Amino acid sequence: MPVVRAVVTGAAGFIGSHLVQALVAGGHDVLAVDAVERAGSREAALANRAELAQAGIAVTEIDLATDDLSRLAGADVVLHLAGRPGVRSSFGPGAADAHRDNVIATERLLAACRGARFVLASSSSVYGSAERPCAEGDRIDPLSPYAASKALAEQLAQANGAAVILRYFSVYGPRQRPDMAFHRFIEAALDGSPAPLYGDGRQSRSFTYVGDVVAATIRAAQVPLPAGTVLNIGNPHTVGVRDALDRIGTLLGTRPPTVAKDAAPGDVTRTWAGTDRAAALLGWTARTSLDEGLAHQISWHRARRKVAHG
Numbered sequence: 138m139p140v141v142r143a144v145v146t147g148a149a150g151f152i153g154s155h156l157v158q159a160l161v162a163g164g165h166d167v168l169a170v171d172a173v174e175r176a177g178s179r180e181a182a183l184a185n186r187a188e189l190a191q192a193g194i195a196v197t198e199i200d201l202a203t204d205d206l207s208r209l210a211g212a213d214v215v216l217h218l219a220g221r222p223g224v225r226s227s228f229g230p231g232a233a234d235a236h237r238d239n240v241i242a243t244e245r246l247l248a249a250c251r252g253a254r255f256v257l258a259s260s261s262s263v264y265g266s267a268e269r270p271c272a273e274g275d276r277i278d279p280l281s282p283y284a285a286s287k288a289l290a291e292q293l294a295q296a297n298g299a300a301v302i303l304r305y306f307s308v309y310g311p312r313q314r315p316d317m318a319f320h321r322f323i324e325a326a327l328d329g330s331p332a333p334l335y336g337d338g339r340q341s342r343s344f345t346y347v348g349d350v351v352a353a354t355i356r357a358a359q360v361p362l363p364a365g366t367v368l369n370i371g372n373p374h375t376v377g378v379r380d381a382l383d384r385i386g387t388l389l390g391t392r393p394p395t396v397a398k399d400a401a402p403g404d405v406t407r408t409w410a411g412t413d414r415a416a417a418l419l420g421w422t423a424r425t426s427l428d429e430g431l432a433h434q435i436s437w438h439r440a441r442r443k444v445a446h447g
């Protein structure tokens with residue numbers, strides 16, 4: 138593939154930082170953008186940015202919701218991962234953050250980068266709870282301000298750009314955000330202090346390894362696709378949260394301690410990725426097994442604790 142000028146937003150984020158590294162390793166000319174102050178965890182974003190800096194990759198500070206975006210025009214491809222993720226935190230005051238960083242930021246970026254190929258990171262949460270594998274043409278049912286903000290961002294992208302919309306399903310792996318379940322569970326096991334377990338733990342998810350998500354995102358930027366294509370990017374094998382806890386316990390030799398909490402608002406019972414379209418149009422399927430992906434994530438937690446504790 139020829140070297141393209143790619144803008145990656147959310148570059149100091151969990152998924153975005155891996156994406157930037159993969160694109161740079163592939164020889165692409167990348168402008169990595171983030172507004173670290175807007176991250177749900179500033180500490181995590183700073184650590185990711187520092188890791189990129191060590192690899193010789195600079196992240197340009199631009200707040201997509203307020204700053205001048207003219208220097209982003211002229212990109213061949215825009216991979217838009219910046220935003221305010223998280224279902225639970227989007228209720229109450231968090232709703233305004235979700236709107237600002239998921240909707241306003243997307244609207245402004247689309248306007249600034251008209252003509253570029255635009256890949257939008259959306260979310261499985263737009264489907265609500267799944268009773269069977271979700272297909273991209275299914276009716277959506279956003280059950281949280283976060284899901285609603287992602288649905289709105291999708292509509293803006295459909296209306297304004299040559300956009301491809303990727304609905305990511307529960308991503309995990311090294312650098313996973315500290316508010317996410319596997320991160321909390323692994324830290325709880327390593328610390329011996331309990332992590333909250335929301336609801337009855339019977340929820341299940343299409344947990345998807347970050348390396349697979351990055352591979353799909355790069356394919357979506359390269360493969361010719363009709364504008365407005367929506368693709369589920371998820372592992373079609375769903376796993377229960379309790380089962381995941383058991384697997385983490387087996388890998389670590391100690392089951393993460395948990396403390397029961399009420400079901401969180403907007404927390405759906407099941408997500409389930411139907412991936413026929415991604416397989417047909419991208420030639421992509423998730424390859425990494427949960428055990429393999431969890432082992433990578435656990436190694437990352439151990440390495441970072443070693444650095445922190447000297």
Ligand SMILES: NC(=O)c1ccc[n+]([C@@H]2O[C@H](COP(=O)([O-])OP(=O)(O)OC[C@H]3O[C@@H](n4cnc5c(N)ncnc54)[C@H](O)[C@@H]3O)[C@@H](O)[C@H]2O)c1
Binds near residue numbers: 178
């Ligand atoms: N992690 C998942 O399981 C998952 C699932 C579905 C969808 N997604 C979507 O994928 C994308 C990346 O998720 P993540 O888990 O890596 O999140 P993350 O919070 O780690 O990364 C998002 C980054 O966006 C940046 N950002 C926020 N607002 C900004 C703004 N106004 N201008 C510039 N940068 C801004 C943040 O500083 C942060 O570094 C998000 O859009 C998220 O909604 C993630």
